[in-house]
Amino acid sequence: LYVILYTKQWYQRRVRGGINAEYGEDLDRMTDELMDAIDEQTLIRTKYEEMEARLSSVKDSLIKEISNTRNPRQAQDRIRSHLDQLRVALFSDVAKFNKYNIQTEEDAVLQDKVESLAGENIKLLDEINALQNAMPNSFTAGTPVNGNDKKLARQESYSTVRQKKSDFRGMLSCKKVDDSKLVKRLITQLRTEHVTGPGCMAGLTAHIMFMCVRYADHCNDEGRIQELLTAMITGITAVTRKQSRDPVISTFWLSNCLSLLHDLTQFSGEEPYHGRISRGMQEFALKNYDLSDYRNLLSDQCVNIYHTIVKSVQDDIQPMLIPGMLEHDSIPGMNSSFSAGRKQNDKGYDTVTIVNRLQFYLQLMTSQSVNRDIVRQLVRQILYFINATLLNNLILRKDLCHWSKGIQIRYNLSQIEQWVREQQLDMDDSGILTSLAEIRQASQLLQMNKSSNDNASAICETCYSLNTLQLQKLLVLYSPSSEFEERVPQSVIKYILNYRPIEPGVKLMMDPNKLHTLNFTYEPRDIDFTMVTILRDLD
Numbered sequence: 001l002y003v004i005l006y007t008k009q010w011y012q013r014r015v016r017g018g019i020n021a022e023y024g025e026d027l028d029r030m031t032d033e034l035m036d037a038i039d040e041q042t043l044i045r046t047k048y049e050e051m052e053a054r055l056s057s058v059k060d061s062l063i064k065e066i067s068n069t070r071n072p073r074q075a076q077d078r079i080r081s082h083l084d085q086l087r088v089a090l091f092s093d094v095a096k097f098n099k100y101n102i103q104t105e106e107d108a109v110l111q112d113k114v115e116s117l118a119g120e121n122i123k124l125l126d127e128i129n130a131l132q133n134a135m136p137n138s139f140t141a142g143t144p145v146n147g148n149d150k151k152l153a154r155q156e157s158y159s160t161v162r163q164k165k166s167d168f169r170g171m172l173s174c175k176k177v178d179d180s181k182l183v184k185r186l187i188t189q190l191r192t193e194h195v196t197g198p199g200c201m202a203g204l205t206a207h208i209m210f211m212c213v214r215y216a217d218h219c220n221d222e223g224r225i226q227e228l229l230t231a232m233i234t235g236i237t238a239v240t241r242k243q244s245r246d247p248v249i250s251t252f253w254l255s256n257c258l259s260l261l262h263d264l265t266q267f268s269g270e271e272p273y274h275g276r277i278s279r280g281m282q283e284f285a286l287k288n289y290d291l292s293d294y295r296n297l298l299s300d301q302c303v304n305i306y307h308t309i310v311k312s313v314q315d316d317i318q319p320m321l322i323p324g325m326l327e328h329d330s331i332p333g334m335n336s337s338f339s340a341g342r343k344q345n346d347k348g349y350d351t352v353t354i355v356n357r358l359q360f361y362l363q364l365m366t367s368q369s370v371n372r373d374i375v376r377q378l379v380r381q382i383l384y385f386i387n388a389t390l391l392n393n394l395i396l397r398k399d400l401c402h403w404s405k406g407i408q409i410r411y412n413l414s415q416i417e418q419w420v421r422e423q424q425l426d427m428d429d430s431g432i433l434t435s436l437a438e439i440r441q442a443s444q445l446l447q448m449n450k451s452s453n454d455n456a457s458a459i460c461e462t463c464y465s466l467n468t469l470q471l472q473k474l475l476v477l478y479s480p481s482s483e484f485e486e487r488v489p490q491s492v493i494k495y496i497l498n499y500r501p502i503e504p505g506v507k508l509m510m511d512p513n514k515l516h517t518l519n520f521t522y523e524p525r526d527i528d529f530t531m532v533t534i535l536r537d538l539d
Helices: 002-016 021-068 072-099 105-134 147-151 176-188 204-218 222-242 247-266 292-327 351-367 372-396 403-422 432-447 454-462 468-477 490-499
Strands: 160-162 533-535
Touching: 176 204, 176 222, 204 222, 204 247, 204 533, 222 247, 222 292, 247 292, 247 351, 292 351, 292 372, 292 403, 351 372, 351 403, 372 403, 372 432, 372 468, 403 432, 432 454, 432 468, 454 490, 468 490
Parallel strands: none
Antiparallel strands: 160 533
16 A cells, blocks of 8 residues: 555656656556555455454354254244344455455455355354254243243143253243243143153142242342242132142142242252252252242241141041941940940941041152151141040040940051051151050050059059040049949049149140141252253143
């Protein structure tokens, strides 16, 4: 450029000095053409630098989107349109660059770079095509649930698609406008048989909910977290109240509420829990918000559902208890004169019927993957209900207070105790069988020798769970089973009253509806949210 300008100025001076003006006009024309070409080259160089920066940025973003895309049908069209626009603009500039045919060494290098970037652009398009071929239309974990996905062809069988990409972070996005759809699909209109059984992940519904909450936390959106958790808890409350008489629904939501509570606890990021999980699972922890208040709400929800299940079981077995445990003579040959004088059990209830109902509820809790410790607490609560119901009726019925009936009741209780041991429910010193202490000791009292004061101290030591009022009532009601047996002497009753005085506030009857405190135990679990399998039926 400097040479051309210097040459132009030199010729102009020569022209002014008398050189042929014709040569000066030709030189001016040639110089102007060269200057125009140089201006075009400078413009193309500037545009090339802008295009190079733009393509480099687009390349990085496209590679990231290719690896992270979860909905190829939408992402591929958007990427291809954007790349086509860049390619048209780039090739237009390349053609304009070649038009001037500038063949300096620097220009040749510049042209090679432009063509190289154009080739990379084409490679990116090929990668998009390969991505489209490799990922068929399917619903995968990590794809936001939206209206377009309803167009997917549904299979009659509940086939699943497992997310295999290693960079999936175990989160699900749900827009605010889709909250009602999320609640319907996962809660209010969910068919529990579609998300339980063989091949289904335990607590799948709860894990999906947590993945939605985790995405909102990842986006640092406090309002979105509140909306999601509020909608979820409200939906669960509505469906459990509406179907409170259905033990299957109640058990399902007890299991999933416990799982969601466990997820919010284990991955809360709080030190007492964060340090007890592996480094690989620590990446699933919440980063921005403390959800302890919502954990308390969810804990209350679990307690309410638990009490609903307890009431359902109690209502189911209550009609069976008196005929099956107190009136039914399960030991042949033990019938006494009292049995002949009362109406026999004609409902067909016996201890086997009661054990079968207990086994049904145990299998139901197990099939729904309810925490084993919660199952033990439920069984303990039901055994207490059986204990209180039987003792209250025994105290009110004189025809049941005799020696042979004491043997029958003790035998019936032993069958329930044997069932508890066979199911390994009385483990780790849980004390489940202590819930039957009062009725067990009452049956022993009916069998004990009660004829003298020497037996009174043994009665007090054996029947330590019965209060003094209950002991007194049972001894007064006791009837001899034969003419050779005497009634309990008043001296024995007085001795017991002196040995164990009646304490203030003590009640004769037990409260069958008394509820024990539900305790939640925490143990870390190995959960990989990147491998969550979402059933197609939830799409």
